[in-house]
Amino acid sequence: MWNSVCEAISAQLGDDRIVKPEDAEGRLLSVTGEAMPPVPILRPRDTEELAKALGICSVHKTPVIPMGGSTGLVGGLRHTGKELYLSLELMNRIESIDPVNRVATVQAGVILQNLHQAAEDVGLLFPVDLGARGSATIGGLISTNAGGEKAFRFGMMRDQVLGLEVVTASGQILDLSNSMIKNNAGYDLKHLFIGAEGTLGIVTRVQLRLRPQLPNVHTAFALISDFSAALELRSKVETALGNDLTAFEVMWPEVYEMTTRHRSGRLPLPVANGIYLLFESEAGTARDPEAFENAMVALYEDGLVEDMAIAASEADRQDMWAIRNDIEAIIRTMSPLLAFDVSLPVSSMESYVNTLNDELTAKWPEARFARFGHMGDNNLHIVVTIGQDTMLRKDEISAIVYEHVIAMKGCISAEHGIGMDKLPWFEMGKTSSAIALMQTIRTALDPNNILNPGKTIGAVG
Amino acid sequence: MWNSVCEAISAQLGDDRIVKPEDAEGRLLSVTGEAMPPVPILRPRDTEELAKALGICSVHKTPVIPMGGSTGLVGGLRHTGKELYLSLELMNRIESIDPVNRVATVQAGVILQNLHQAAEDVGLLFPVDLGARGSATIGGLISTNAGGEKAFRFGMMRDQVLGLEVVTASGQILDLSNSMIKNNAGYDLKHLFIGAEGTLGIVTRVQLRLRPQLPNVHTAFALISDFSAALELRSKVETALGNDLTAFEVMWPEVYEMTTRHRSGRLPLPVANGIYLLFESEAGTARDPEAFENAMVALYEDGLVEDMAIAASEADRQDMWAIRNDIEAIIRTMSPLLAFDVSLPVSSMESYVNTLNDELTAKWPEARFARFGHMGDNNLHIVVTIGQDTMLRKDEISAIVYEHVIAMKGCISAEHGIGMDKLPWFEMGKTSSAIALMQTIRTALDPNNILNPGKTIGAVG
Incomplete structure (x- = not known):
């Protein structure tokens, strides 16, 4: 199926610009864990080579799937067996x-x-x-x-x-x-x-x-009673730290429990039934190093915070972020699972999370969640499992997750994109005129439909 | 000429949605000072009315020139006598x-x-x-x-x-x-x-x-020996202030001289033959109020700065910005003049300014300049006069100004746009494929060419 296009490319660029399917084995799994039969990988050495190769693909009407580091989370690398992969791994200068x-x-x-x-x-x-x-x-x-x-x-x-x-x-x-x-x-x-x-x-x-660079880095982990306190705390922290606040992360209690369960050594905060916030300040050298600690002490004395830990060293800081980023612990504890990346107005996050909990547990009493995200920029990651049937019920669960996001004026993809996984939901919350304009642009730029066809905005025409 | 389209719009939206040319007199001068015969002004009350009116204009193939506050600087309001102006002044909620x-x-x-x-x-x-x-x-x-x-x-x-x-x-x-x-x-x-x-x-x-909001505002005005010291100072100021640095403005000595010449009271800095920098820091409450002053004193003690004034009050601060923003003083002193808005790599600004000086004064020994801008984001404003012939020589002067901008990988419009004034230079530094794609998009979105025709990217097709 690929013979003629691969031969034409090899004739123009040289034999070694195409990795044959048999040699590509093992490279082509997406991180979502699906096994896919290998397809040839086109690896141009520079822009001019890529231009030539795409010209040939265009003439042959052979579709191309661009790949980066294969770390995407929305099935962007799924193929139908007809495409070539395109890797720019040799263009890494x-x-x-x-x-x-x-x-x-x-x-x-x-x-x-x-x-x-x-x-x-x-x-x-x-x-x-x-x-x-x-x-x-x-x-x-x-x-x-x-x-x-x-x-x-x-x-x-x-x-x-x-x-x-x-x-x-x-x-x-x-x-x-x-x-x-x-x-x-x-x-x-x-x-x-x-x-x-x-x-x-x-x-x-x-x-x-x-x-x-901002050399003056300070990090704190706070435990608060409930989400509404998180909104208040955000205001106070921003008033105090101003431009220097560079991260404001939220974790619901189940996440802190899962990511600390098997940790040795002292935890920054106890496992409790509250909301965990991790925030960081990065400032210039004129910032008094004690200003951060003083601001934190003031917050604590305000009574808004139940408990708080301030990183006293870079090792402390790394440790705090390791807890935030230990997605592996969630995967180990909850699989099989579905992971969602949505955005929501911060004022709706709490009611969203509660609505989701109520609806999913009403339907599947065994439903469990992990809820965390970049609260500073509206971004919530939600992991759901209902046990062994999770993957079977993917569409039903997704429908509930996304319907409420749209009803609350959020977005079904905050930072992961659409790829293939979110295509069925892509039109939610969009007007037909916006979708039509996307299709007009796509058709104008790729009339033969060879660039990642069927992905992102779906089939065109 | 406008009768049929205006009647059709009035019939749909009501009589008072069109300001007749005789009533529009005096409203239609652009700030560049050109007198233009008045044309009717369409003033819809809401989005639906605008949609109906544009539909009618589209059918009648009557072009429309959108106007905002009429404060643009590139001739965006110039008309050919066939267009309607479109004002959203009633949609101001x-x-x-x-x-x-x-x-x-x-x-x-x-x-x-x-x-x-x-x-x-x-x-x-x-x-x-x-x-x-x-x-x-x-x-x-x-x-x-x-x-x-x-x-x-x-x-x-x-x-x-x-x-x-x-x-x-x-x-x-x-x-x-x-x-x-x-x-x-x-x-x-x-x-x-x-x-x-x-x-x-x-x-x-x-x-x-x-x-x-960032309540903790500090402002300083510095005099340094030459532009290379400005680059060094920028690095040091950013290292000290980090995220809090919110403005970094540069003025060549002639600008400070012109904008302070008729000022009463003490000047923040003496009139001298150096480079003037105005910068501002805006921080949260956790910033020690003395941190800014301490950082400034350290810069001064470094020997990089010839002289420095720190605003001790909001009145001081307003005064410093008034000097920076007194464009009227430049206009009074230099008219007739040409004003340019370009961007340049900061590393090329000094050699750009020198080249311009040399070339223009070689050609017109009476050439004079005012050079200032937002150094923090590559943006230089350059005012040129060669005396009474300035407007006659506009194209020649512009060619010299823009040629060197492009040669130094800058941009011919940093923040003012293209409008009509910069159209002759629009293609400089752009590839034909980029221009073709702009035209493709314009044609796709405005097939009848009724939205601001002939502006921004020029005539299409």
Whole structure:
């Protein structure tokens, strides 16, 4: 099925640009754990090679599925057996780090952690961070507009991108390079390609904004009685810390219990039936190191907080974040499970969580939950299990989860994207005119429907 | 010429929705000072009325020029005598301010200062600010993606917009409402309409992100020997102040001289032949009030700064900003003049300014300059006069100004947009494929070419 297109590509680019299915075995599992038969992987060495290859795919009408670090969570790598995978793993060069103008120019295959390191080496910061930093690629992060815990302070991936280079479906190189923070000369086309999950073009090179490092880092873990206290606390913490607040995370009690159950050593806070908040401040050197602790003591004395731990060392801090990020512990305890990534007005989060609890346990008394997220930017992660039938009931459970999100004016995908998994729910909360415009744009940019067909906004036409 | 379209609109919406040309006299001067014969002004009362009116304009193929507060600087209101103006001045309602979720929902005709006030009333901040705040409208600010001095900290207008409602050229209402910071469900269509100067649709309603207020404000004015010291100072100030640095402005000596020449009372700094920097820090309450002053004293003791003034009161602070913002003084001193708004890598600003000086004075020995801008976000404003011939030589002077901007990888419009004035230079620094994609999008969204035809990206097709 792939013979003619692969031969044409090999003839143009050389034999080693295609990994054969038999050699690709073991590389093609998505993290959702589905086994999929391998398909060939196209690995261009540079933008020009990719342009040629996409031109050939366009003529052959062979669809292409772009892959980044394969760390996506919405089935973006699912294939129908007809597609080629496209990996930019050979295009992994950090081309330049400009410390004066604070711009990194990198190829799309660069791994996030390598960019973090390169920025750090010149005393700068690239502020998007997430658990998959060791494998997620810049191209994948841009195509999914990745978020993470600092989005409410520094923005999502979209907000770091100054300019980019894209190869379109027909194999045309579209140069939208820019290193300026302010550029109002015509339509800002880059935004079309950010968060489009590779359906409108393949991002190949990018200029990213870097920031000054913030050496003065302080972290606290607080236990409060209920969610309404979390809203009050957020206001007070922001009034005190202002711009320096860079993370504001929430965990319901079951999550703290699960992620600390098998921990050795002292826990920062006791296991209790309250809401856990983890927040962090990052400031310049002019910040009095004791200002954070003083602000925390004032909050404690206010009586809003039941208990509080302040990280006294970097090891303490790492330990707190390890509890927040121990998704493995949740998976171990709850599997089989369904994981949801939604956004909600913070004022509705509590009633949402309660509604979900009531409806799901009424239907499946054995239903259990893990609820946590980036409260600072509306983002809630919800894990649900009803025991052995969980996967069988996926559609019913998803319908309940998403219906209430839409009713409360939230969004069914906060930071993970649509991929394949969320396609059945994609139209919820959207007007038909908005969907029609998305389809118009997709058809204009990919008339042969070869870029990730059937994903993100579904089938077109 | 307008009779049939105006009659059709009046028949549908009522007589008072069109201001006749004879009644519009005196309202239609752009700030660039050109006198233009009046044209009728369409003033819908709500989105539905606008949709009906645009539908009628579309059928009649009558072009429409959207106007905001008429404070634009690039000739966006220039007409050919065939268009209708479209004003949303009757759609000026602040529909809601949600203090918990920090979202303002406003109609596009709301004046910026009114939004500032409404946010302040609930203890919140809307961070985009500029001199025209008393007349610029939210719709105009979105359509031009306005910047201002705090863009490097809080972003431009684009970065404040969570969701919006647009009426398309055909009179369709496109509802892209959203109040979530994180929303990754499909293409983020709102970005198409932000900064498009009304050529792709008319923004009618918008959800804007509000921020916590930062009560701890400190301001300093520094005099340094040369621009290379400014780069060093920026690094040191950011290391000290971190996230709290919200403005970093630069003025060359001629600007300080012009804007202080007729000031009574003591000046914050002497008139000298150096570079003037104005910067501001806004912090939460946990910031030690003396931290700013201590950081400034440390800079001074470093020897990097020739002289420095720290605002000791709000009156001092207002005084410093009045010097920075006294554009009137520049206009009085230099007219006739040409004003340019460009962006440049900070590392190239000095050599850019020198090159410009050399080339222009070689050609016109009487050439004089005023150079200032938002150094923190690459944005330089350059005012040029060569005396009485200035307007006659506009194209030659502009060519020199823009050629070097492009050669140094800057941008010909940092924050003012393209409008009509910058159209001849629009293609500089852009690839033909990028321009073609802009035209494809414009044609797809406005097939009859009735929205601001001939502006922003020029004639299509």
